[in-house]
Amino acid sequence: MTEIQMIKGDITTLKVDAIVNAANNTLLGGGGVDGAIHHAAGPELLEVCRNLGGCDTGQAKITQAFRLPAHYIIHTVGPVWQGGQEDEEALLRSCYENCLRLGRKIAARSIAFPSISTGAFAYPLERAAKIALQTIYAYLAKHPHVYEEIYFVCFSDHDLKVYQKIAKEIY
Numbered sequence: 001m002t003e004i005q006m007i008k009g010d011i012t013t014l015k016v017d018a019i020v021n022a023a024n025n026t027l028l029g030g031g032g033v034d035g036a037i038h039h040a041a042g043p044e045l046l047e048v049c050r051n052l053g054g055c056d057t058g059q060a061k062i063t064q065a066f067r068l069p070a071h072y073i074i075h076t077v078g079p080v081w082q083g084g085q086e087d088e089e090a091l092l093r094s095c096y097e098n099c100l101r102l103g104r105k106i107a108a109r110s111i112a113f114p115s116i117s118t119g120a121f122a123y124p125l126e127r128a129a130k131i132a133l134q135t136i137y138a139y140l141a142k143h144p145h146v147y148e149e150i151y152f153v154c155f156s157d158h159d160l161k162v163y164q165k166i167a168k169e170i171y
């Protein structure tokens, strides 16, 4: 059985098999969690990212984690919120699904997600948390033994409260 943990913290400090990065289409770094991950992983990360050829929205690509305590980084690109009529929901769901799929491919037993798209990409937090949790629950119903631990890493008390509230509502 998989344990789902919602925590407040900095995803770069987690000693898990894979952390997820909320990147952009270039995969060449940026601000927010992407900037924090590149800063903590070191310049080798940017070097390998240069060879990945970018990433489409909703898709994911994997690299080593270099100086991070995690083993791998799964880089995904969430949708920019444009009001909800531009397939944002399906694209965000696809981010979580593709990260879980890639993590399984490398036999990860633990994976940690940030709140994809809810910072610079302005996806409304409650809606995004609902999609994140629903997608994880749906995956676990199909694949209950793939992961031991799935973490949602919230960067603020407010974000954590929202995730906890949505989890109660939908579980």
Ligand code: AR6
Pocket (backbone or CB within 6 Å): 009, 010, 011, 012, 022, 023, 024, 029, 030, 031, 032, 033, 034, 035, 036, 037, 078, 114, 115, 116, 117, 118, 119, 120, 121, 122, 123, 153, 154, 155, 156, 159
């Ligand atoms: N650990 C965990 N969560 C964090 C951390 C951290 N160290 N730092 C920030 N967050 P964002 P997006 C939270 O903007 O909305 C970048 O420039 C943050 O508080 O990082 O998908 C990329 O290059 C928020 O809750 O990602 C893209 O251009 C969440 O992570 C763009 O931003 C996501 O916020 C992607 O935007």
